[in-house]
Each structure stands twice: as C-alpha cells, then as structure tokens.
Amino acid sequence: MSLPFPAAPAQSESRSVLAIPAFRKLWQAMAFSSFGDWLGLLASTALAQQLAGGDYAKANFAIAGVFIVRLLPAVILGPFAGVIADKFDRRKLMIICDVLRFSLYLSIPIVGNYFWLYTASILVEIVTLFWSPAKEASVPNLVPKSKLESANQVSLLAAYGTAPIAAILFSTLALFTGAINAALGNTTPASAADLALYINAVSFLFCAYTVWRLKEIPSGPSQKLNSSSIGKSLWEGFSFIKGSKIIRGLIFGMLGAFFAAGAVIGLARTFVDDLQAGEAAYGILFAAVFFGLALGISFGPRVFAQFSRRRLFGISLTISGLLLVILSLVLNLVLAIFITVLLGLFSGISWVIGFTMLGLEVEDEVRGRTFAFVQSIIRVSLVLVLAISPLVAAAIGEHTYSFRTTTVTYNGAAFTMFFAGFIAVLVGVISYRQMRDRPNVSLLSDIKSAFRGELGAITGQVTSGVFISFEGGEGSGKSTQTKLLKDWLEKNGEEVLLTREPGGTTLGNQLRDILLDNKTGVISPRAEALMYAADRAHHVFSLIRPALQRGEIVITDRYFDSSIAYQGAGRVLLPSEVARISRWATESLTPTLTVIMDLPAEIGLGRLHSTDRLESEPLAFHERVRQEYLNLAHLDPERFLVVDASLTIEQIHQIIIERVGAIKTLKRNLK
Numbered sequence: 001m002s003l004p005f006p007a008a009p010a011q012s013e014s015r016s017v018l019a020i021p022a023f024r025k026l027w028q029a030m031a032f033s034s035f036g037d038w039l040g041l042l043a044s045t046a047l048a049q050q051l052a053g054g055d056y057a058k059a060n061f062a063i064a065g066v067f068i069v070r071l072l073p074a075v076i077l078g079p080f081a082g083v084i085a086d087k088f089d090r091r092k093l094m095i096i097c098d099v100l101r102f103s104l105y106l107s108i109p110i111v112g113n114y115f116w117l118y119t120a121s122i123l124v125e126i127v128t129l130f131w132s133p134a135k136e137a138s139v140p141n142l143v144p145k146s147k148l149e150s151a152n153q154v155s156l157l158a159a160y161g162t163a164p165i166a167a168i169l170f171s172t173l174a175l176f177t178g179a180i181n182a183a184l185g186n187t188t189p190a191s192a193a194d195l196a197l198y199i200n201a202v203s204f205l206f207c208a209y210t211v212w213r214l215k216e217i218p219s220g221p222s223q224k225l226n227s228s229s230i231g232k233s234l235w236e237g238f239s240f241i242k243g244s245k246i247i248r249g250l251i252f253g254m255l256g257a258f259f260a261a262g263a264v265i266g267l268a269r270t271f272v273d274d275l276q277a278g279e280a281a282y283g284i285l286f287a288a289v290f291f292g293l294a295l296g297i298s299f300g301p302r303v304f305a306q307f308s309r310r311r312l313f314g315i316s317l318t319i320s321g322l323l324l325v326i327l328s329l330v331l332n333l334v335l336a337i338f339i340t341v342l343l344g345l346f347s348g349i350s351w352v353i354g355f356t357m358l359g360l361e362v363e364d365e366v367r368g369r370t371f372a373f374v375q376s377i378i379r380v381s382l383v384l385v386l387a388i389s390p391l392v393a394a395a396i397g398e399h400t401y402s403f404r405t406t407t408v409t410y411n412g413a414a415f416t417m418f419f420a421g422f423i424a425v426l427v428g429v430i431s432y433r434q435m436r437d438r439p440n441v442s443l444l445s446d447i448k449s450a451f452r453g454e455l456g457a458i459t460g461q462v463t464s465g466v467f468i469s470f471e472g473g474e475g476s477g478k479s480t481q482t483k484l485l486k487d488w489l490e491k492n493g494e495e496v497l498l499t500r501e502p503g504g505t506t507l508g509n510q511l512r513d514i515l516l517d518n519k520t521g522v523i524s525p526r527a528e529a530l531m532y533a534a535d536r537a538h539h540v541f542s543l544i545r546p547a548l549q550r551g552e553i554v555i556t557d558r559y560f561d562s563s564i565a566y567q568g569a570g571r572v573l574l575p576s577e578v579a580r581i582s583r584w585a586t587e588s589l590t591p592t593l594t595v596i597m598d599l600p601a602e603i604g605l606g607r608l609h610s611t612d613r614l615e616s617e618p619l620a621f622h623e624r625v626r627q628e629y630l631n632l633a634h635l636d637p638e639r640f641l642v643v644d645a646s647l648t649i650e651q652i653h654q655i656i657i658e659r660v661g662a663i664k665t666l667k668r669n670l671k
C-alpha cells in the first residue's frame, strides 16, 4: 500500500517559490511598491501635519483626511476596478500604473499644498486598484498550483514586512535631513517627508522597470476574477457566520484588533508630537507596531503552542487593549515605543490565530464568502477608525492638568487611544467568553496545564469532513452503535469510513494482536502507551486524514481519549503526558464529536463472552477508566456527548443521531 503525501508542508516551501526566477522578479517589484506605499503613507501624514503649522485640531483633521482619501477608493471602487482591470493586458497595465504612481508621488512635494496632497493620494489609490488585480492574476501564471499558497505567504511578507523598513528609513531621513540637504546642495531645503516622497516615487519607477523586463507575464487579459460587490459579499458572509458562535467571536475579535491597531496608526503622528518628539520618533513608533506584529505572527503560535487557540485569541486581544490603555497614559517616548512593540506583538498573535482559525473552522464551501466578508468588514471599520480617531482627538483638543507641583499634558490623541484601548479590552473579553472552549476549565488551570504540556491546544482542528469517535468501557456497546450510525449516515447520502483503534490498518492489527493477546503478558505502562500511540499515528496518517480530506465522515471505535483513560487513569501514568504523546502522534487531529458510552464497569464486563489482556484487569482499573472519561467530558462538553449505555440499543441510537444530525456540514443540512 502506498502512503499518502504528508499533511504538513515541507519546511523550505517559501524559499523554493522564490527560486522561480519570474516569480522572484515580480515579488521584488511587489516588495518595492509596498515599501514605497508605506513610505508614502508616512510622508503624507507627516506632510499633512507640517502643513497645519502647529494647529493641533487642524493637524488631526488633516491626518484624518489622508487616511480617508487613501482608503475610500478601495471601499467604493474596489470590486469595479477588478472587473475593469480584467479587460486589459496585465503587464502593460502594471507598467502604466507604476509610471503614473511615480509621477503622482513626485508631484506631491513639488506642489506642496493640501489640495494636491489629497488629490494625488486619491489618484494613487485609484491607480493601485487597477495594479493589484493585474498582479494577483499574474501570479498563477508564474508559479505551479502546488506552490500558490507559499506564493501568497511571501507576497504577504512583501506587503507587510516592508513597513518597518520604510519606517526606519523615514526616521533616518528625519534625523539626517540637514546633512542630506547639505550633501545634495539643496538651496530650498527639503523635509524628511519630501525626501521620503521622492524615494517613494523612484521605488515605483523601479517597479515599472522590473515588470517591463518580466516578459513571462502573459500579455492577454486575466481570467475571471472574483468581482462580487462589497454589499453582496457582506450579506452572503453574514448569513453564513451568524449561525456559528466561534466564527462570530473570531470576526468580532479581529475587528477589535484592527480597531486597536487602526487607532495607533491614525493617532501616532499627533501622539508623538504630544510627547515632544519629532518625525524620527514617528517613524520609530510606526516601525515598533510592525516589528511587534512580525514578532507576534512569527513566534506567538509557536511559543504558546500548548495553549488553547480559542482562548489565546481572546486573551491576546484583551492584552492588546490593555496595552493601548497604558500607552495612552505614558508620557515618555522610550517607554511608549517599548509598549508599542508589545501591543503589536499581541495584536499579531490574535491576527494570525484569527486568520488560521477562520481557515480551520470554516468549511471549504463557505470559506471564500466568509473571507470576503471579513475583508470587507475590516476595510469598512478601518476607514471608520482611521478617519474618526483623529477627528475625535481634534475635538477633545489639548489639556494640561496640575497636581501640586507637577503639571501633565494629555491631549486628544491620548484620550482617544484610551477609549480605543478600553473598547478593545471589552471586545477581547466578549470574544474570549464567546469562543472559550472547555468552559469548566478555569483560565488559571488552563495556563498551568499549558506549562505542563497538557491538552490545551487540541480544539476543533478538522478542516474538511466530519470526525466522530466513540469511547467507553468494555462491552458498553460502542461497536453496536458505530455500525448503526454508519448505516444511518449512508442512508442520508454520506460517504462513511468506519474504523477502530487499535487495528484500523494492517500494521495496527499486528499491534492489536500483541497488545490484547493474553499470552503477551505484562507490558510496561509507558511501552503500552507508545504502542497505542504508534498505532494511532499510522492510523491517522494513512487512513483517517486522507478520508477527511476527501470530505468523508470518519467514525472510529476508540481514539486518543482511550489512551488518556486507559494508560493515563488506568495504568496511573500522568494523563497530561499521555495526551501529549497522542497530540504528537496525530498532529493534533481532534474529533468533531466524541460519544462516550457510559456504563458501570461491572455491567459492561458482564456482557462479554471472553476476556482479553486489558479486559482481564481488575474492576478498580475499569472504574478508574470510566471516571476519567466522565472527567474529560465534564471539561469539554462541546466536544463530548455522554450517553447512558444502559438504555436500549434503539434509544441510544436515537440520542446519537439527534446530535450527529445537527452537524452543520452534513449533506442533509447543506441543502
């Protein structure tokens, strides 16, 4: 029998996609234009502030204006631009767009007034709306299908990874503007914002040149693009998410994360001014957010690997909100930068978990619409927060307070950040409560368990298909009920794989013989745990995962909870350690539903005609197993269904099909 391809992606995927010369060149062009975009954003907001000439309210209004004009075209024209861009030669379109962006950015510092700053910003955004779909449509022509996901990952890196580099360059320009002006022999000295805008312009010229040389991009118009309107995707996505508590919590939380990050970005320029710091500090603060975000995205999920993703999401969001509140109270720039890195870090964690979980929790058929919904709602809320927060700050104005001998100044930016942080905390707490798994496990004990490496991270990981496990003591009726359920599901049009542990595979059957044969005699508890885990690893790898990926329903008679109950409680090993082995063996594949057939051990054993090596264990062993099952179910009532196995076979079957029949992805529920 040939084994399926491993589920985990190869480590060097991202590097290998960049080894494709044509894609690498396009990627470099993307990285340059993203870098230019970030530098342009920093420069435009700095210029808007400069043009206000020291008027606090005017500076805030002007900065809000920059964000509004940069985001509005995408909200209003986004879907239409995609359709129009479809009709043109992609390569030529990208070159024209880049040359236009070069000219527009070049003109902003030359003209140097508000009117042209806003007009040019709107035009740049409109041009970008045509460039982006042309670029998106070109990527599939340059990389094989199997590498598309890695291509998207490195594209994201180019889009966001360039932000801190742009911010550092902006700070450097701000620090050395005088020297640079002198070196260039400028008679009318340019500000850091002007210089940044010139560099930005040149980055687009470079991008145009790269694409011009990239003959691999087909010259024809692109294939059909997703052109659904924002209104339509909002509505369709909304209809799908309203039924799921977890997805609702996720989206609500992600909006909270964007709300907090948007407030920092929208208010950063005036906030650093309130801290008596200049343009260099603005760049550093901006870089700090992205540096923190990058840290959170890269290391967060790995560092907190043992912790429940659903809980971690709400917690990191709440911490981000708290950090925003603290940031608003800080009057020292160095401290503010440190807090901003932490704020970015926790926002990064919630962002990456949010997106990953959306991918995991949302079924294949509705994933596209859900993501479209999330993207639309994020754009709309970003426009609102970026536009509104400087306006609120302007309305609040400047305030100085005296306490005995000290005076402190808290301006509108600080007050607005405080409120934004407060709202983010509320959102974090609500989404934590809404998404929290295992409601009977307290946060503190979950943190302790995570440090010990317990089951925390194991929560709803099935991507496609439905995975149901049956658990219970000896003779409790598992085999009888799994067969009845299989028949019922097949009558309802499902493809079903019924399997068991140990022994779902050829190798598993050999292990089963050794494990259950009375002649085997005593096996050390740890060796026994490893043998069951070995059977499980092979079972998941070669049978269960492939079936789930085919979209089938997998029913297994016993899975990892058996090991926790038998080897953990029965053999008196640490259940947390046994769980950890299973998590490793299965790459955390967790059942959608686990049915526990609960029966006093004595009755179950009494139903059997012969006894194997495990069944021959004393009654106390089997009672410990039963109690451990009940304990597991108590901790995670969402995953477990405990059934009274002393009822009749038909009564039990009815209880089970009532619960299974409610699973949303069953064909009968999708009609």
Ligand SMILES: Nc1ncnc2c1ncn2[C@@H]1O[C@H](COP(=O)(O)OP(=O)(O)OP(=O)(O)O)[C@@H](O)[C@H]1O
Pocket (backbone or CB within 6 Å): 472, 473, 474, 475, 476, 477, 478, 479, 480, 481, 607, 608, 645, 646, 647, 648, 649, 652
């Ligand atoms: N609800 C029930 N009431 C009475 N007898 C039952 C019930 N369910 C199953 N049985 C009988 O109990 C015996 C054991 O049932 P079954 O093989 O389904 O249990 P099991 O949990 O799979 O056992 P094992 O742990 O040994 O694999 C069978 O003879 C079966 O007909």
Ligand SMILES: Cc1cn([C@H]2C[C@H](O)[C@@H](COP(=O)(O)O)O2)c(=O)[nH]c1=O
Pocket (backbone or CB within 6 Å): 474, 500, 501, 502, 516, 532, 558, 559, 560, 562, 563, 564, 566, 567, 614, 615
């Ligand atoms: C998966 C698994 C099973 N066991 C024990 C439980 C039973 O005594 C046997 C399996 O027999 P069954 O007739 O198929 O129920 O193995 C275990 O101890 N640990 C496990 O992980």
